[in-house]
Amino acid sequence: MSTGSYRESVAVGDGEVLVAPALPDLFEDRGRRSALAAVLAHKAIVIGAAIVLVITLMAVCAPWLTPIDPTAIAPLERLKGPSLAHPFGTDMLGRDLFSRVLYGARISLFVGFVIAALSSIIGLVIGLVAGYWRRLDGIVMRLMDALMSIPGILLAIAFMAISGGSMGNVILAITIVEVPRVARLVRGTVLSVRRQAYVEAAVASGSRSLTILLSHILPNTIAPIIIQATYVCASAMLLESVLSFIGAGIPPSIPTWGNIMADGRSIWQLKPSMIFLPALFLSLTILAINLVGDGLRDLLDPRQAGNG
Incomplete structure (x- = not known):
């Protein structure tokens, strides 16, 4: 029997051989099943994830x-009401609102997911450095405090005023706003x-700092980072x-939920759907992401379940 696989062969019947899974494999499979069952049993996660999945599929399949x-x-076709050709009607330029809302979902979801990933990675590195090396803590965290002292929307507007409007600059501006919180x-x-x-004990034994960070400290930050990433994603979409x-x-010129609502400001009394429809999709998406975040918080940190 191989020491690497820990499998046991048993002869039965006419020489047929059954291979029994090793005990570590069984425990690993049971752990995965129990974790999946815990996630599926949490209604907030299931409902939130289902809504996000539906909206994501609508955006991808636009x-x-x-x-x-x-x-x-x-x-x-300007300012037409809902019809078979235009389910959500048209705007003041005759553009189809249904297609604009669907393609707008692509932008919002992409921006939210990218900013959540970038903020989590950058914030993780900064937090690990500041928390472990105390000499750098004062300098790094004072810089983070300075950024957090400025309202996020004002900081983002100031950055956009300097850099100009583009998707890349929007992602960079909002990432700068969200990194200090992470x-x-x-x-x-840490x-x-x-x-x-x-x-x-690891420090006393002479283990290298990088080894201690990666082996002992980093795994304990994964759960908080995952939870925080959901809130960052929702906040980024709103910003x-x-x-x-x-x-x-x-x-x-690029259809986004914010741009669609901006186009409808001047005629909202005549065609309120130009504001309400993208706002509904935005609100529903943010609510769903927050539901997933709250569910993950309760699941990964049961001590916080009663404090949400």
């Missing part, structure tokens, strides 16, 4: 759900973990829509 170009102008969360976790006996709504974000 070219097949509607053949109309979201930027195509049709003056003869960094402070990771730093707090400060708590580094006082544990097993970390102090992107606000920036686009006030004309400081993604260029108006």
Whole structure:
């Protein structure tokens, strides 16, 4: 029997051989099944994930759900009501609102997911450095505090005013806003973990700092980072829509939920659906992501379940 596989062969019947899985494999499979069962048993996670999945599929499948170009102008079709050709009607330039809302979902989801990933990675590195090397803690965290002292929307607007409107600049601006929050969360976790006996024992035994960070401290930051990433994603989508709504974000020629609402400001009394429809999709998406975040918080940190 191989020591690597830990499998046992048993002869039965006419020489047929059954291979029984090793005990470590069984325990690993049971652990995966129990974790999946715990996630599926949490209604908030299931409902939130289902809504996000549906909206994501609608965004991905937009070219097949509607053949109309979201930027195509049709003056003869301007301000039409809902119909088979235009389920959500048209705007003041005759552009199809249904296709614009679907393609707008692509922008919002992409911006939210990318900013959540970038903020988590950058904030993780900064938090690990500040929490473990105390000499750098004062300098790094004072910089984070300075960024957090400025309201996020004002900081993003200031950056966009300097850099100009584009999707890349919007992602960079909102990432700068969100990184300090992630960094402070990771730093707090590192400060708590580094006082544990097993970390102090690793330090006393002469283990390298990088080894201690990667082997003992980093795994304890994964759960808080995952939870925080969901809130960052929702916050980023909202900030992107606000920036686009006030004309400081993604260029108006690109269909986004914020741009669609901005276009409808002047005629909202005549056609309120131009504001309400993208706002409904935005609110539903943010609510769903927050549901997933709350569910993961309860699941990964049961101590916080009663404090949400």
